[in-house]
Amino acid sequence: MSSESVILLDNAVMAFGGRRVLNGLTADIRKGEIFVIIGPSGTGKSVTLKLISGLLEPTAGRVTVLGEDVNALSDAALSAHRRRIGYLFQSGALLGWKTLAENVALPLLEHGRIPPGEIDRRVAAVLEEVGLGASGELYPAEVSGGMIKRAGFARAIVEDPELLLFDEPTSGLDPVMSRVIDRLIASISRARGVTCVVVTHDLAGALQYADRIAFLKEGRFLETASPEALLKTRTPDIRAFLDAQFVGGTYGR
């Protein structure tokens, strides 16, 4: 991990109508770091990812990602900027009329800078990496939720992004598959030096791979710390969140 900032959230406020979801969010996420956001449901974790990706504009404050003020970018510049970011959506968000391999190949085909043979090779490699080497010709409707998530993961990393955003990467998955995804996040980040921001409720996974964990409550980061430091916290809200997942002497699923 270097000291270079990849994401700077500067007093970001997000309101929907009169309801403030994010209330002056501030964070500095560094290059190569795995930054995990945890917290109760409905506190704005997914909204934070959407602000970072430029899918939503903050009501107030600044969001700087990979050296660019996301909201100052023109449509064309924002589109080019997003190609430096991989995003795994909670549902996988695959296109239903394309096979898993076609979904993964889509960004490469659409940007048209890579020869077709190279696209096939790269798609096969990332599908293999996520354990879907034999399932590329199946459609999303023909596979399980876990396979959709993994295909979404493959699509997120196929263009070698500098930043990866994960929205609940293990929700709805069995413990074995959750571990596979956890290991993938850790290995991609370590091997390629990619910065990762992970929104999750899965504390056991987060403790495995996180460099820092931030607890989001009422639109603000209540505490940001290393996994070890967070486990020792005395902040009541965080303690309650951690204790709820403490089963059989460990933070399990």
Add this chain to the structure above:
Amino acid sequence: MRFTQAPIRNRAGAVLAECGRTVLVTGRSLMLFPCILFNRECRRAFFEQLYTAGIRSLPVATVVALFTGMILSLQLGIAFRQFSQELMVAYTMSFTMFREMGPFMTGIILASCVGSAMAAQLGAMTVNEEIAALEMMGIDPVRFLVVPRLWAMAVMAPLLSFYICVVAFCGGALVGSTQLNLPFLQYMSEVVRVAEIKDLYVGLFKAILFGIMVSSVSCVIGFSTRQGAVGVGASTRRSVVVSFLVILIGGYFVTRFFYVF
């Protein structure tokens, strides 16, 4: 243009924003026509939409046109028979169908069969975050999804309109020959004789306009979908209602422009 947006609570503001987006999406889609020629994915989607908008609408269009022609001819025949002017049925049918009913029926059929499906599909894609995923991949949802749909409708609507006119004339001629003592061929030749080239091109222009309006309205409403399955249902219904209104209002102004001024 950003597609993942915070919902606007103010109702008037939301309607205005949607009108503005519809205009922007329509203009952008029209300008992006070269994508159909040069982008393989766009071209494939365009041909698929041609099939959906054109070929799959034919059964409904045939039944609706046939019976509309028969009903109109029957009603007109009853009226004109009092003055022994049965041939006027063919005359009236000719300009009514080419000028108004052909494109109007095309618009209504496209809105209810094709536009509603577009709104539902794009609505489901929006709530499943597939549109956001396209944006994150740096793929313009207008170019990827709207351009093939809008241009397919623009191409198919006039063809469908002409087909509807022909089938309606056949239905009318069938009623003429069986119930109004008007031979089939005489009815058809009268339809062709009185048809003016202006009626034909104004009708086809209207059909193109309705095709474009229905597709852009349906796509924009699809993109604005919120709140899961309920939202998809609401968007589908809204796309049909708004398309009908746009067809009626647009149709009036086109008629006024070509036949009054």
